[in-house]
Amino acid sequence: xxxxxxxxxxxxxxxxxxxxxxxxxxxxxxxxxxxxxxxxxxxxxxxxxxxxxxxxxxxxxxxxxxxxxxxxxxxxxxxxxxxxxxxxxxxxxxxxxxxxxxxxxxxxxxxxxxxxxxxxxxxxxxxxxxxxxxxxxxxxxxxxxxxxxxxxxxxxxxxxxxxxxxxxxxxxxxxxxxxxxxxxxxxxxxxxxxxxxxxxxxxxxxxxxxxxxxxxx
Numbered sequence: 001x002x003x004x005x006x007x008x009x010x011x012x013x014x015x016x017x018x019x020x021x022x023x024x025x026x027x028x029x030x031x032x033x034x035x036x037x038x039x040x041x042x043x044x045x046x047x048x049x050x051x052x053x054x055x056x057x058x059x060x061x062x063x064x065x066x067x068x069x070x071x072x073x074x075x076x077x078x079x080x081x082x083x084x085x086x087x088x089x090x091x092x093x094x095x096x097x098x099x100x101x102x103x104x105x106x107x108x109x110x111x112x113x114x115x116x117x118x119x120x121x122x123x124x125x126x127x128x129x130x131x132x133x134x135x136x137x138x139x140x141x142x143x144x145x146x147x148x149x150x151x152x153x154x155x156x157x158x159x160x161x162x163x164x165x166x167x168x169x170x171x172x173x174x175x176x177x178x179x180x181x182x183x184x185x186x187x188x189x190x191x192x193x194x195x196x197x198x199x200x201x202x203x204x205x206x207x208x209x210x211x212x213x214x215x216x217x
Contacts (some may be wrong), residue, residue, distance in 0.1 A: 002028065003028055003029065003030050004028060004029045004030070004051050004052060004125060004126070004129045005030055005032045005048070005049075005050045005051045005052075006023055006029060006030065006031045006032065006050055006051070006052050006053075006054055006125065007031075007032065007033045007034075007035065007041065007044055007045060007048060007050040007052070007053045007054070007055075008020055008023070008031050008033070008034045008035070008054050008055075009034070009035045009036070009040075009041040009053060009054065009055035009056060009059065009075065010036070010055070010056040010059075010091075011036045011037060011056065011058070011059050011060055013036075015056075016034050016036075019054065019091070019121065020034070022118050022121055022122065023054070023121065023122070023125065025122075026122055029122070029125060029126075032048055032050060033048045033050065036059075036060070037059055037060040037071065038059050038060065038071040038072065038074045038075035038078070039078075041053065041055065041059070041075045041079065042075060042078040042079055042082070045079050045082065045083070045086070046082060049083075051087065051129055052087045052088070052089060052125055052128055052129055053079065053086065053087070053088045053089065054089050054091055054121070054125065055072060055075060055076075055088060055089070055090055055091065056072060056090070056091060056092050057071075057072030057073070057090055057092040057094045057099060057103065058071065058072060058092065058093070058094065059071030059072050059074075059075060070161055070164045070165055070168070072090065072092070072103075073102065073103070073106055073157075073160075073161060073164075076088055076090075076103070076106045076107060076108055077106060077107075080106075080107045084107075086107075087109045087128050087129065088107070088108040088109055088110075089108065089109060089110040089111075089112065089124055089125060089128055089134070090103045090108050090110065090111045090112070091112045091113075091114060091121065092111070092112075092113070092114060093113070093114045093115070094214070095111070095113035095114075095115070095136070095138065095139060096212060097152065097153050098152040098153040098155065098160060100135070100139045101153065102157060102160050104133075104135075105157055106157065109128045109133055109134070110124050110127070110128050110133055110134035110135060111134075111135050111136065111139045112124050112134075112136045112139075113136050113138060113139065116136050120136065124136075151197055151208075151212075152197075152212060152214075154196050154197075155193060155196060155197075158189065159189055159192065159193050159196075161179065162175060162179075162186065162189045162190065162193065163193050163205070163209070163214070164209070164214055164215070165178070166190060166193075166202060166205055166206075167205060167206050167208075167209030167210075167214050167215045168215055169206075172186045172187055172190065193205070
């Protein structure tokens with residue numbers, strides 16, 4: 001019997017312990033490493049080469065950002081740049097639009113809500129290991145357009161990243177440095193984000209981000 005090697009990524013130790021217990025209860029699944037940030041996830045992936053990454057979206061990034069989805073998207077991007085065949089399953093409480101679609105577009109093979117049953121995690125890991133995609137039912141309905149869309153779905157992937165960082169209180173200069181962009185480009189993206197969402201300032205942007213679960217109040 002081949003064992004599925006899993007890298008588990010979550011910034012909360014108690015949460016990791018719970019998921020590890022569920023995964024290791026299966027004889028053919030083994031959590032071989034744990035990470036608590038996006039950069040640690042990337043480093044461990046390179047050294048351990050797991051079969052599957054089970055990862056939260058809300059992770060500290062190498063820029064110090066926390067309580068937003070930027071760290072998780074950053075980890076997906078880095079891991080897939082290193083190994084385009086990487087199998088990543090996102091397990092997150094950020095399960096409303098536009099996050100599932102953003103995650104799938106970024107290259108993840110599956111998305112689970114943390115509100116789902118424990119045995120669904122096992123099913124998802126085995127499904128993705130077999131080469132298929134796995135989406136929890138609520139997320140699948142959402143991606144098929146059966147639920148009302150969030151206004152954030154009109155933003156591009158890059159705009160979602162910048163939106164999340166702005167909502168987390170990052171300055172334009174910090175975002176520019178972190179994303180290797182010019183200040184002018186970041187300000188242009190910010191202007192487009194505000195226009196698309198019919199917002200006038202960062203305060204309104206933060207309130208919208210809180211309402212849609214991008215950042216915690």
